[in-house]
Amino acid sequence: MENIVVNYLEHPKLHDPIFIEGLPGIGNVGKLAAEHLRDELKGVKFAEMFSKYFPPQVLVHENGLIKLVNNEFHYVKRNGGRDLVILVGDYQGLTPEGQYDLSDRVLKEMEKHGVVFSRGEPGAGIVGASGLVLGLGKLYGLRSVCLMGETSGYFVDPKSAQAVLQVLTKVLGVEISFEQLESKAKQIDQITSKLREGEGQPEAPSKEDLGYIG
Amino acid sequence: MENIVVNYLEHPKLHDPIFIEGLPGIGNVGKLAAEHLRDELKGVKFAEMFSKYFPPQVLVHENGLIKLVNNEFHYVKRNGGRDLVILVGDYQGLTPEGQYDLSDRVLKEMEKHGVVFSRGEPGAGIVGASGLVLGLGKLYGLRSVCLMGETSGYFVDPKSAQAVLQVLTKVLGVEISFEQLESKAKQIDQITSKLREGEGQPEAPSKEDLGYIG
Amino acid sequence: MENIVVNYLEHPKLHDPIFIEGLPGIGNVGKLAAEHLRDELKGVKFAEMFSKYFPPQVLVHENGLIKLVNNEFHYVKRNGGRDLVILVGDYQGLTPEGQYDLSDRVLKEMEKHGVVFSRGEPGAGIVGASGLVLGLGKLYGLRSVCLMGETSGYFVDPKSAQAVLQVLTKVLGVEISFEQLESKAKQIDQITSKLREGEGQPEAPSKEDLGYIG
Amino acid sequence: MENIVVNYLEHPKLHDPIFIEGLPGIGNVGKLAAEHLRDELKGVKFAEMFSKYFPPQVLVHENGLIKLVNNEFHYVKRNGGRDLVILVGDYQGLTPEGQYDLSDRVLKEMEKHGVVFSRGEPGAGIVGASGLVLGLGKLYGLRSVCLMGETSGYFVDPKSAQAVLQVLTKVLGVEISFEQLESKAKQIDQITSKLREGEGQPEAPSKEDLGYIG
Numbered sequence: 100m101e102n103i104v105v106n107y108l109e110h111p112k113l114h115d116p117i118f119i120e121g122l123p124g125i126g127n128v129g130k131l132a133a134e135h136l137r138d139e140l141k142g143v144k145f146a147e148m149f150s151k152y153f154p155p156q157v158l159v160h161e162n163g164l165i166k167l168v169n170n171e172f173h174y175v176k177r178n179g180g181r182d183l184v185i186l187v188g189d190y191q192g193l194t195p196e197g198q199y200d201l202s203d204r205v206l207k208e209m210e211k212h213g214v215v216f217s218r219g220e221p222g223a224g225i226v227g228a229s230g231l232v233l234g235l236g237k238l239y240g241l242r243s244v245c246l247m248g249e250t251s252g253y254f255v256d257p258k259s260a261q262a263v264l265q266v267l268t269k270v271l272g273v274e275i276s277f278e279q280l281e282s283k284a285k286q287i288d289q290i291t292s293k294l295r296e297g298e299g300q301p302e303a304p305s306k307e308d309l310g311y312i313g
Numbered sequence: 314m315e316n317i318v319v320n321y322l323e324h325p326k327l328h329d330p331i332f333i334e335g336l337p338g339i340g341n342v343g344k345l346a347a348e349h350l351r352d353e354l355k356g357v358k359f360a361e362m363f364s365k366y367f368p369p370q371v372l373v374h375e376n377g378l379i380k381l382v383n384n385e386f387h388y389v390k391r392n393g394g395r396d397l398v399i400l401v402g403d404y405q406g407l408t409p410e411g412q413y414d415l416s417d418r419v420l421k422e423m424e425k426h427g428v429v430f431s432r433g434e435p436g437a438g439i440v441g442a443s444g445l446v447l448g449l450g451k452l453y454g455l456r457s458v459c460l461m462g463e464t465s466g467y468f469v470d471p472k473s474a475q476a477v478l479q480v481l482t483k484v485l486g487v488e489i490s491f492e493q494l495e496s497k498a499k500q501i502d503q504i505t506s507k508l509r510e511g512e513g514q515p516e517a518p519s520k521e522d523l524g525y526i527g
Numbered sequence: 528m529e530n531i532v533v534n535y536l537e538h539p540k541l542h543d544p545i546f547i548e549g550l551p552g553i554g555n556v557g558k559l560a561a562e563h564l565r566d567e568l569k570g571v572k573f574a575e576m577f578s579k580y581f582p583p584q585v586l587v588h589e590n591g592l593i594k595l596v597n598n599e600f601h602y603v604k605r606n607g608g609r610d611l612v613i614l615v616g617d618y619q620g621l622t623p624e625g626q627y628d629l630s631d632r633v634l635k636e637m638e639k640h641g642v643v644f645s646r647g648e649p650g651a652g653i654v655g656a657s658g659l660v661l662g663l664g665k666l667y668g669l670r671s672v673c674l675m676g677e678t679s680g681y682f683v684d685p686k687s688a689q690a691v692l693q694v695l696t697k698v699l700g701v702e703i704s705f706e707q708l709e710s711k712a713k714q715i716d717q718i719t720s721k722l723r724e725g726e727g728q729p730e731a732p733s734k735e736d737l738g739y740i741g
Numbered sequence: 742m743e744n745i746v747v748n749y750l751e752h753p754k755l756h757d758p759i760f761i762e763g764l765p766g767i768g769n770v771g772k773l774a775a776e777h778l779r780d781e782l783k784g785v786k787f788a789e790m791f792s793k794y795f796p797p798q799v800l801v802h803e804n805g806l807i808k809l810v811n812n813e814f815h816y817v818k819r820n821g822g823r824d825l826v827i828l829v830g831d832y833q834g835l836t837p838e839g840q841y842d843l844s845d846r847v848l849k850e851m852e853k854h855g856v857v858f859s860r861g862e863p864g865a866g867i868v869g870a871s872g873l874v875l876g877l878g879k880l881y882g883l884r885s886v887c888l889m890g891e892t893s894g895y896f897v898d899p900k901s902a903q904a905v906l907q908v909l910t911k912v913l914g915v916e917i918s919f920e921q922l923e924s925k926a927k928q929i930d931q932i933t934s935k936l937r938e939g940e941g942q943p944e945a946p947s948k949e950d951l952g953y954i955g
Binding site: 192195196198199200202203226227228230231233234235237238245 | 528530532534577579580581582583584585593594595596621
């Protein structure tokens with residue numbers, strides 16, 4: 100099979116769209132932020148990306164049906180404003196080669212839709228898809244921005260996702276509820292409180308040690 | 314050489330065949346079940362699949378002759394019923410890329426024979442060939458089912474293989490003897506009993522820990 | 528994307544140029560030497576090499592802009608003498624395949640400019656880009672030399688870089704200041720002195736143990 | 742560059758040649774045997790095989806010149822008898838893919854010269870080039886034999902190499918001196934005697950533990 104297979108469910112006509120990527124990374128900040136934005140703005144899935152660079156794995160739904168792991172593109176139509184494309188997914192590429200190829204493919208698929216890049220992934224920055232979308236995008240003359248949310252990286256970090264989304268939604272001129280993220284943040288707080296009582300708080304890793312993968 | 318080489322010994326004409334895959338995995342449940350079914354139904358080998366994704370290894374027979382490690386396709390003709398194709402093998406692909414390519418190739422070879430998929434591998438489920446045959450098959454519009462046998466994963470598990478085959482043979486409408494599997498199960502029981510006396514029973518791994526590879 | 532992408536900013540006309548390579552390795556001797564030579568001789572960047580064989584990573588500048596990791600070619604024009612091409616970079620290839628492909632590509636890009644090879648990388652020698660430029664160059668009938676600077680490999684080693692450059696600049700017939708390298712060497716000396724007081728001097732690794740990667 | 746590059750120095754006309762392969766493996770039995778046979782029979786190098794599947798490494802000769810790591814083909818002309826082709830080398834392929842590709846390439850290069858295979862590598866057997874030359878050769882309808890010399894695998898094993906060569910030379914109908922191998926064997930014996938005095942003899946690994954790579 101080909102290294103990357105992109106499956107279009109629909110070819111939406113988009114108005115000068117902005118691309119927002121949020122894939123799994125440290126603290127899952129970007130993934131949480133992008134998925135929350137998609138849910139709040141009722142994004143519609145229009146394409147799926149499968150790849151040999153992802154694990155050879157299916158996820159099993161509660162009804163017993165399965166889903167081959169992938170990355171998914173969603174669009175959001177906005178009256179009068181620029182439309183959005185939001186990329187979320189189960190995994191990033193497993194190898195350096197896969198990372199380069201997948202980010203390159205995303206950029207080429209998005210070019211078809213006249214996308215301008217705005218990086219909404221906070222847990223992005225240096226290593227991985229987040230960096231490559233910026234870096235390869237620059238080679239192709241695309242304007243892009245990376246929003247990074249501070250995170251300890253010990254747990255999924257809805258607070259950090261919210262902080263990033265507060266900046267991003269202001270820039271985009273949209274308003275969304277943060278209720279879901281705030282509720283997830285409370286759950287995480289309860290878990291970490293219990294852990295602290297039981298075992299003492301783990302030391303934060305020094306910035307030098309944290310080989311960041313976003 | 315090519316990444317995957319499929320060698321046909323015979324091109325059987327098959328009547329609306331059902332495909333059953335059982336490759337090595339945790340507890341070897343699927344491999345045991347598929348090999349037992351092939352033996353009981355006197356399956357005939359008609360194709361061999363070699364690949365760079367398998368280990369660079371030959372197996373040495375007792376007569377000193379060798380066999381390059383592979384996966385093998387067998388067919389079973391059934392009067393009045395649908396025919397079967399059974400895939401067994403020495404290994405699954407060693408890398409994610411290999412897993413995707415091999416499962417993809419199996420699906421494409423089977424399409425030639427008008428196969429409908431029924432997954433008889435119980436030790437299947439999530440990661441590996443078992444998942445990919447389901448997941449990629451779905452992309453190609455093929456109907457498939459995965460039967461999973463519960464297993465501790467500590468030993469090869471003929472009991473679990475038998476449990477799966479009891480469901481599968483009912484669905485297929487065939488009757489087979491389970492004598493061989495029951496005899497293997499007794500041997501395993503004797504080995505585990507001795508181990509328990511000697512060292513105490515090992516703790517079962519928690520479901521969360523068990524990153525399943527089938 | 529292609530495995531290696533070479534981006535030309537300029538196609539300089541070079542007079543019988545000599546190629547000097549200094550990539551990261553043990554003690555970073557070659558990298559230090561080549562970068563110092565480029566700075567002192569005011570080398571002009573004329574090509575960038577990006578690759579899937581490098582880590583999927585961007586570096587963030589102080590102004591917040593990013594740079595996709597790469598290798599960079601610089602030229603130095605010399606009145607009356609032979610011109611120079613200096614290769615420096617953030618990384619060597621991550622895999623054996625990448626090492627071979629990158630060194631092969633460098634040789635083919637340099638052939639276009641009529642380059643004769645002179646290896647200014649002291650931290651070169653056996654394994655990695657340094658060895659391959661020599662070894663593959665020999666296959667293509669190119670004359671090349673490898674200068675190696677002795678180094679403990681515990682720290683970046685500006686003294687060793689200076690020792691190599693003293694030989695190289697004599698051969699090339701250029702004169703440069705070593706002030707920057709001497710100042711870096713002093714800083715390293717101060718750091719190592721403190722470490723010795725604190726923890727005792729680490730034992731030097733035996734030559735046999737040192738699987739050299741330059 | 743291509744994955745494998747074969748460089749012919751000469752295209753000898755060979756009379757119904759027999760191919761003998763001896764690459765590095767456990768105890769280096771095959772390598773020792775094949776190199777000894779080449780030296781004794783004054784084999785002439787006629788082709789070199791370079792590859793990305795070998796380490797990115799050059800070897801440095803005492804005169805300071807370098808050699809890119811490779812595998813080398815030598816021929817031996819025999820009056821009245823069948824000629825020989827002997828393959829020796831610095832490395833086997835580093836990956837499963839490399840092992841398959843290199844063995845496949847060797848078989849295809851040898852087919853040009855009408856070679857029949859006789860495996861003189863004792864340290865062969867199961868995993869690696871030795872197994873693949875047999876296994877892939879069988880797929881192509883080539884007759885081949887694998888001679889295996891017993892070895893502890895702790896040290897290079899000239900005694901085992903000699904045992905294998907005594908069988909091989911009888912089959913080939915050649916006579917050679919074993920002086921060099923006997924002298925190497927004595928050196929190894931002296932080293933192991935000293936080690937035993939110093940540290941006690943290491944336990945021999947059980948046959949089950951020895952995942953054999955030849």
